[in-house]
Amino acid sequence: MPVLAESSGAESRVFQKDLAPYAPEFGKRLTDVLAKAPLWGILSGPSGWTPEFRTATEKADRVSRREQVCAHGIDTHLLQVTRNAFVLADAIAPSSERETTVLNDTNLTFLSLTHDLGYADPSISWDDKKAPGHIDASIVWLDRTRQKTRSPFNPSANRSLNVLDENIEMYSSVMRGMSEDSLKKEQTSPRKRQPTPVDLLTQAVTFADKADFFRAGRLAGLDTPPSYDANPYFFLADAVRDYSLDAGDGKLTYSVELQRGWTFERWKKEVETQGYGWVLGTGRQFARSLGLEFEVQEMPLAASLR
Numbered sequence: 215m216p217v218l219a220e221s222s223g224a225e226s227r228v229f230q231k232d233l234a235p236y237a238p239e240f241g242k243r244l245t246d247v248l249a250k251a252p253l254w255g256i257l258s259g260p261s262g263w264t265p266e267f268r269t270a271t272e273k274a275d276r277v278s279r280r281e282q283v284c285a286h287g288i289d290t291h292l293l294q295v296t297r298n299a300f301v302l303a304d305a306i307a308p309s310s311e312r313e314t315t316v317l318n319d320t321n322l323t324f325l326s327l328t329h330d331l332g333y334a335d336p337s338i339s340w341d342d343k344k345a346p347g348h349i350d351a352s353i354v355w356l357d358r359t360r361q362k363t364r365s366p367f368n369p370s371a372n373r374s375l376n377v378l379d380e381n382i383e384m385y386s387s388v389m390r391g392m393s394e395d396s397l398k399k400e401q402t403s404p405r406k407r408q409p410t411p412v413d414l415l416t417q418a419v420t421f422a423d424k425a426d427f428f429r430a431g432r433l434a435g436l437d438t439p440p441s442y443d444a445n446p447y448f449f450l451a452d453a454v455r456d457y458s459l460d461a462g463d464g465k466l467t468y469s470v471e472l473q474r475g476w477t478f479e480r481w482k483k484e485v486e487t488q489g490y491g492w493v494l495g496t497g498r499q500f501a502r503s504l505g506l507e508f509e510v511q512e513m514p515l516a517a518s519l520r
Contacts, residue, residue, distance in 0.1 A: 255371025274333035284432040296326040298422035305461030391416040417500040446488040466501040478512035
């Protein structure tokens with residue numbers, strides 16, 4: 215177990231404030247994880263997020279908005295992905311049962327918070343609002359971090375660096391499995407074997423990320439395109455006011471709350487027509503690995519109010 219002498223009540227209050235928009239149980243659960251290796255000293259510290267992590271996420275977010283892609287900030291995306299990952303992993307087993315496996319909350323959180331850091335790398339290339347190299351750049355960020363010099367005055371941070379060093383291959387494997395090319399290839403390949411725990415970790419974090427693909431909040435700071443054809447994604451994301459994930463009764467359900475002017479049938483059809491079916495396919499793949507059906511629906515209450 216890491217030494218947490220640097221952790222304080224002030225640190226907890228900082229994170230609880232940052233997590234205020236999220237469910238209270240999520241805030242408590244995440245705050246506990248942020249005080250553990252490999253997060254403490256790398257992503258989090260006595261005053262909240264570490265300067266290195268916050269700088270990288272802010273730059274990744276700024277570059278993504280500059281390229282008119284979508285928001286990738288801590289509050290606009292990464293915390294939402296983390297919450298999604300907890301929900302999805304709980305469909306596999308309660309967190310207490312996963313704690314001694316690779317599917318623990320620590321790995322889920324670390325991957326959810328770092329998978330998009332590569333957008334901050336100035337060397338990545340952009341092509342039609344895509345930067346496929348950002349995955350490798352995220353891995354480079356982790357690799358540079360794990361090689362930092364250990365300090366005799368900060369045993370907790372040293373422990374985090376050591377844990378990152380021990381897990382770098384697994385984290386790299388998961389991130390590479392989250393690339394669009396890997397996902398499309400996996401979805402068109404016949405199922406040949408039972409998924410390993412690392413496979414399930416990859417699928418859980420991947421769908422946690424892609425479940426947040428369509429949400430109006432991801433468009434903060436972007437310009438409205440001149441027409442639907444100019445950027446269908448913008449309008450399909452803007453159509454979703456909110457969404458929820460639920461696993462129960464043998465199903466994994468992704469429910470969307472749509473803005474006025476959209477019907478669920480039209481939105482779902484356009485997602486497929488415009489080539490974004492693979493995004494929801496990540497949910498179908500995860501559900502299949504768990505022996506669950508996958509259902510996309512409009513939020514029942516939202517539908518009744520339309």
